[in-house]
Amino acid sequence: MKALIVEVIDAKRIGELVTVGRIFGDTPDVVALGTGDIPGNYNKAYCSDAAVGSNLIDGLVELIQKEGYEVVLLSATTVGAEIAGPLSVRLGAPVLTEIIGAKSDMTVTRPIYGGKAMTTFKINQTPAILTVRRKYFESAIAEGTTTPVPLAGAAGAIRLVSEEAVVTEGIPLDDAEVIVSGGRGVGSGEKFTILRDLAGILNAAVGASRGAVDEGWAEPTMQIGQTGNIVAPSVYFAVGISGASQHLAGIANAKCVVAINKDEDANIFKRARFGIVEDYAKVVPALIQALQEEQ
């Protein structure tokens, strides 16, 4: 299967798609969004400075038809969401999003019902477009770099006016080995400070549930779950989080979940390795104290 990756220049994101591409055949070719060399060795590599995925569709349609790509791989991120659907209409191609499993016979698995069920599909026609949920596939190690050639046709209806990058205090969620995450049970934005304190000592990143983000206590970029960040830390502290399936979808590959929740029936305890059934306001300060004593 001749596969094409479309992704921003990011070694881990591209690496995960390389892994999926190799399930279907050889190392895929790549269209990278952004400027500079692409991590990894590719037969053919293209780049585009199209700031908005929607503006890239024409160029992609032309390339895919000319080169005869059979599978187009994108991450299930904003860029992937922007491109996959419109591209599928233009190519008359089937599109399956947020896949978490793939086999060489073109069967893929994806969640439904907030991750409470898994569906397996057989794709019967190519080209096919897939968006891949992050952190479900190992990132292939990128050796060397490839200098891409520019892809034509990046005009479009959408204009990027400005961009405010997120400045994460401390460690970015994507790289964190330890994550301390707060939910609606934390009670207020100010009270998130104690989670930041704990994270500081643990060298951890701070995350949040949608409950906490909807309340305005945490930034949307901190959301973890099906429609937030997908993370795979070694330890995940879930503080005042009920453990809705859509939240659990974001931590499926966390190695060890520690749940701190005052409701012993909370669903999070079904996913946790260790549980403390108590008001977090009692637990977190004690945990900080214990960590300080160790130092």
Added chain:
Amino acid sequence: MHITVLAKVVPDYEVPTADFELTDGRAHSRYTRMIGLYDENAIETGVQLKEAYGATLTIISYGKTQDVTVLRKAIAMGGDALHLVLGDADDPFVIAANLKMAIEQLGNVDLVLAGQQSADMDRGVVHSILAGMLDYPFLPQISTIKSEDGRWMVAQAHENGIRRLEFSGKGVLSITSSPKNVPRIPAVRSILAAKKKPVEKIDGIPGTPMPVAELSVEIPKMESVCEFLPLDDMAQTCKILLSKLREERYL
């Protein structure tokens, strides 16, 4: 200005895994039906645009007659009219083709809003396929929308941060959640008034499904292995936790 919001009725999305059952690969029919969470964010955004610009707000859904009672919530929140295309397909191309038909019947739609993803299919793709079919630009994960001199100025919750984008003419936007579009709870008199609103029912079309076969739907097993720590002395509890995390090499 005419805005349409696409809304889908789904089985209760808060049902925990332990209580979740399938019949014929779909959620058991006993769960309460409700409008999907992101769809409610989109309705809220639509109502806010109506309030800001005096827009007309039409809610469009593809689904079954039984769900009309659930969809009336969108009217109670501030929608002006409800159009339901009758059908029961799950295929995104079929759903999009039916929604396209309803939008074209309305004729004068300026902007189409939809939830970021439905609360049952988890895929976030119907709106963007619809955009492709209508040949409108598509932008996902929009959190705020303004109209300025005939252009749309929108903010997108991109994973790299906030992007401000601009376009003219028609478009399809998927709406993400933000503290500013937490769905309002309609007043009782709005709920009662919404019950009297006529609903436009449209016969669905077959459409052309994607060339994929659904082989199986399964509920993955969640093995519960939680070790509950003792609670008598919290300082001690925390020490136990830390030593266990270190012993098992998690920390």
